[in-house]
Each structure stands twice: as C-alpha cells, then as structure tokens.
Amino acid sequence: MTISLSDWFRESANWVFLIIALPTLFASWKTVTSQNIVRAVLYLVVALGGIAALFLMLGAEFVGWTVVLVYIGAVIILFLIGIMITRAPLGRAGVLSHDTNVTRPAALLSVVLFALIAWGAVDAFSNDGIVPFEPTATSDLGNLIFTRFVIPFEVVSIVLLAALIGGISLARRDDAVGDQAPKKSGVRG
Amino acid sequence: MTIVQFVLLASALFSIGLYGVITRKNAVLVLASVELMLAAVNINLVAFDVYLQDVLHAGQIFSLFIIALAAAEVGIGIAIVLMIYRNRQSADPDDLRLMRG
Numbered sequence: 001m002t003i004s005l006s007d008w009f010r011e012s013a014n015w016v017f018l019i020i021a022l023p024t025l026f027a028s029w030k031t032v033t034s035q036n037i038v039r040a041v042l043y044l045v046v047a048l049g050g051i052a053a054l055f056l057m058l059g060a061e062f063v064g065w066t067v068v069l070v071y072i073g074a075v076i077i078l079f080l081i082g083i084m085i086t087r088a089p090l091g092r093a094g095v096l097s098h099d100t101n102v103t104r105p106a107a108l109l110s111v112v113l114f115a116l117i118a119w120g121a122v123d124a125f126s127n128d129g130i131v132p133f134e135p136t137a138t139s140d141l142g143n144l145i146f147t148r149f150v151i152p153f154e155v156v157s158i159v160l161l162a163a164l165i166g167g168i169s170l171a172r173r174d175d176a177v178g179d180q181a182p183k184k185s186g187v188r189g
Numbered sequence: 190m191t192i193v194q195f196v197l198l199a200s201a202l203f204s205i206g207l208y209g210v211i212t213r214k215n216a217v218l219v220l221a222s223v224e225l226m227l228a229a230v231n232i233n234l235v236a237f238d239v240y241l242q243d244v245l246h247a248g249q250i251f252s253l254f255i256i257a258l259a260a261a262e263v264g265i266g267i268a269i270v271l272m273i274y275r276n277r278q279s280a281d282p283d284d285l286r287l288m289r290g
Contacts, residue, residue, distance in 0.1 A: 008191065011190070013190050014190060014194070017190065017194060021194075021198050024198070024202070025198070025201055025202070025205070028202050028205045028206070028225050029205055031205075031209065031221060031222070031225060032205055032206070032208055032209030032212070032213065032218075032222055032225070033209075037215065037217070037218065040218055040221065041217075041218075041221060044221050044224065044225065047202075047225065047228070048224075048228060051202075051228050051231070051232060054195070054198075054232060054235075055231075055232075055235055058195075058235055058236060058239045059239060060235045060238070060239070060249050060252075062249070062253075063231070063235055063249050063252050063253060063256075066253060066256055067228075067231075067256065070256050070257070070260050071224070071228070071256070071259075071260075074260060075224065075259070075260055075263050078263050078264060078267050079217055079220070079221055079263070079267070081267070082217045082220075082267040082270055082271070083217055085271055085274070086216075086217065086270060086271065086274040086280040087274075095214060096213060096214055096215050096218060097212045097213060097214060098211075098212050098213075098214060102211065102212055103208075103212045105211075106207075106208050106211035106212050107208060109207065109208075109211070110204040110205065110207050110208040111204070113200075113203070113204050113207060114200050114201055114203075114204040117196070117200035117203070117204075118196075118197055118200055121192075121193055121196040121197065121200070122193055122197075125191075125192050125193050125196070126193070127191055127193065128191060128192050128193070128240070129190065129191050129192075130190045130191065130192055130195075130236070130239055130240050131242070136246060136249060140246065141246055141249060141250060141253075144245060144246055144250060145250055145253075148245060149247075149250050152251075152254060153254075156254050156257050156258065159257075159258060159261055160257060160260075160261050162261075163261035163262075163264050163265050164264075166265055166268070167264045167265055167267075167268045170265070170268035170269060170271070170272055171268040171271055171272070
C-alpha cells in the first residue's frame with residue numbers, strides 16, 4: 001500500500017516517531033562530536049533510549065527493554081569505567097577528535113554512505129506501510145529461541161563465556177604470575 | 190508508519206557511527222561509535238521483522254543476539270584498551286604504530 005506525504009503527517013504514530021527520532025539523531029551526533037568525553041557517553045544513553053522507545057513503538061517489547069537493561073544499564077557503565085581507568089581527559093582538556101583533514105573526508109564518506117542506503121531503500125520500498133501490529137509476546141520469543149534458534153543461542157552463550165574468561169585474563173595484573181618471580185606485594189588489584 | 194522511515198533513521202545513525210569511528214582519537218569513544226552502528230543495525234532488523242510479519246521473529250531474535258555480542262565486544266574492547274593504556278600510557282588508537290613499516 002502506498003502512503004502520500006500528507007497522509008503520512010496525518011497519522012499520529014508518525015508524529016511520535018518524529019518526536020523520538022529527531023532527539024535520537026541529535027544525541028548520536030553529539031556522541032561522535034562532543035569534546036567532553038563523559039558528556040559524549042551520556043549522549044549515547046539518550047540515543048540508545050530513543051532506539052529502545054522505537055522498539056517499543058514497533059511492538060518489540062522484549063528487545064526494547066533488553067536494550068534498556070543491557071546497553072543503558074551495563075554497557076554505559078563499562079564505558080564510564082573505561083574512561084575512569086584510562087584517565088581520559090575529563091572536561092574540555094584534551095583533544096578527542098581529529099582535525100579537519102580527517103573529519104572532512106569522514107563526513108563526505110558518511111554522507112555518501114547515507115545517500116546510497118537512502119536511495120536504495122526509497123527505490124526498493126518506496127512507500128510500503130507497516131501494518132499496525134500487536135506487541136510480540138515474550139513467550140513466543142522464548143519458545144523460538146529454545147526451539148528453532150537453539151544452536152545460535154548456544155553459540156552466543158559460548159562466546160559470552162569466552163569473553164568473560166578473556167576479559168578477566170586480559171585485565172588482571174599478572175606481572176608476577178607464570179614465572180618464578182616471588183610475590184613482593186601481597187594484594188594485587 | 191512506513192518501512193522507509195525506519196531504514197532512513199537506521200542508515201543515518203549508521204553513518205554517524207561511521208563518522209565517529211573514523212574521527213575519534215580516544216579508543217573508548219571509538220567503541221561507543223561502534224555501539225551506535227550496531228544499534229542502527231538492530232533498528233533495521235526489528236523494523237523488517239515487523240514489516241514482514243515474520244512468524245519466526247528472526248529479526249527480533251537476531252537483534253537480541255547482536256545485543257549480547259555487543260556487550261561481550263565492549264567488555265573485551267575495554268579490557269584491551271586497558272592493557273594498551275597500561276603498556277603505553279595512551280588510549281589513542283593512532284599511537285599504536287608499532288607494526289607500521
């Protein structure tokens with residue numbers, strides 16, 4: 001079914017979409033350009049929150065709340081811990097982006113990529129509407145994960161285990177482990 | 190609602206994330222830009238899942254997998270950045286020019 005632009009603006013769901021999408025775009029732009037490192041990560045919270053709201057709007061409730069829990073709850077904390085540990089310049093002290101002879105080609109590349117995808121999408125789907133859809137039941141998703149998609153699920157589990165072990169073995173201080181060097185200090189961080 | 194509006198938003202977020210990956214000088218912020226790109230891909234997966242009315246909900250389930258893998262990737266990434274910072278006192282990816290000829 002085709003939708004004209006005036007019909008598009010007449011549908012209230014599209015106004016909700018715009019109210020969510022425009023702050024999401026602004027926040028993601030500030031995430032990649034802000035010269036304050038903590039503020040950049042906190043703008044990422046706004047962007048991911050907008051994306052979670054879009055998932056709720058599409059009826060993908062479980063995915064939306066998973067984004068809130070995993071991204072906003074856990075990944076952002078990891079970013080802030082990484083900033084703290086690497087003693088990145090807080091505030092406006094350090095230079096966080098390249099100068100214009102890198103940003104100009106990068107901006108050009110991004111705009112060309114966006115134009116290509118946008119042209120392809122508009123060409124392929126023109127005005128195909130999404131039929132209003134009832135929310136996906138979480139029990140359906142659970143049943144599917146443990147029947148049809150059980151092998152990818154197990155592979156993801158093994159990847160998470162490997163990431164856990166790898167993260168611990170990378171991040172611990174093992175300067176006295178593995179050789180005969182006697183331990184000089186008792187507690188290691 | 191049309192499918193195009195979601196694809197356009199997702200491609201805009203992906204392009205912004207690409208811009209961040211190229212221009213950022215801090216490895217933690219490069220990882221944050223990668224998260225933005227992965228989230229844009231998730232929008233596409235969920236939007237097409239709803240658009241196609243897939244009974245298997247493959248789009249939503251694979252977006253859950255991507256979320257799990259992104260969390261693992263950030264954990265490992267931050268650990269590697271931490272190692273690099275300990276050895277070289279810098280979190281700038283451009284300082285890692287040991288293998289440049």
